[in-house]
Amino acid sequence: MDIKEIQNLIKFVAKSGASEVKLEMDDIKITIRTGSESDTTIVHQVPAAQLPVAPVAAAPVAEAAPAIPVAPAAVADENSKYITIKSPIIGTFYRKPAPDKPLFVEVGQTIAEGDVLCVIEAMKLFNEIESEVSGKIVKILVDDASPVEFDQPLFLVDPS
Template structure:
């Protein structure tokens, strides 16, 4: 079972009321459980890895009226585009420790430019930009774990 299939299973579990699902094939066994915190366990013949994801949002029975929040600082975030993580893994800003940062605040990016690396299951995946613009904020610290669809960068489109 590959990483894309596991991501699809996680999406299905998050959208359903299924508490647990286990799938086993020649490559290993995948068990996905949804409780207070959703835990995904991936067991393959060579290794065992546990990935914790954010709990699925639960609809509120009686939502309380939202209190108006005081703006911290006026910022032009209306037109910013978010680059999100396409997978669960570890976020790296450099292709190796001795290389320069791939993308930083002020970096001009174009479609196809590598903006970061995400390590997932011992594979280093180059994450490429799909847009043109300038990075205005890096939202994740280097060598931090990231979740599927987690915002990584804010980009002002060109």
């Protein structure tokens, strides 16, 4: 199992909503825990002689799979009337321009096109993220000072 496969497994587990998954294969043992402030992944390389005869964790991964379509479908229907503002870059998300300054936006606040919603720090540069829509902030999907990926949802906005 290479690093790319492990990364894909971590993303799959994070999206599934499972709190812990253990996977044991020929010469590798992986434990992925989610639900804390940061996701935890533990990878152990062990000699094949120490592994049990039957893989123990094959069933929990299979059991987590049926839950995947249920939760996102319900959330997608509920949030379909809202516009999602996504991160245009990879970096660290900040809700304030400086630690001693007020937040850019809060839930329930009405925003206009061009209003600054947050800043994302990338390579020591702070990029202001401006709204491309007018509306009301319904939900802030990322915690302050958290890393964000490209195209990751940051805000839900009600355009009405």
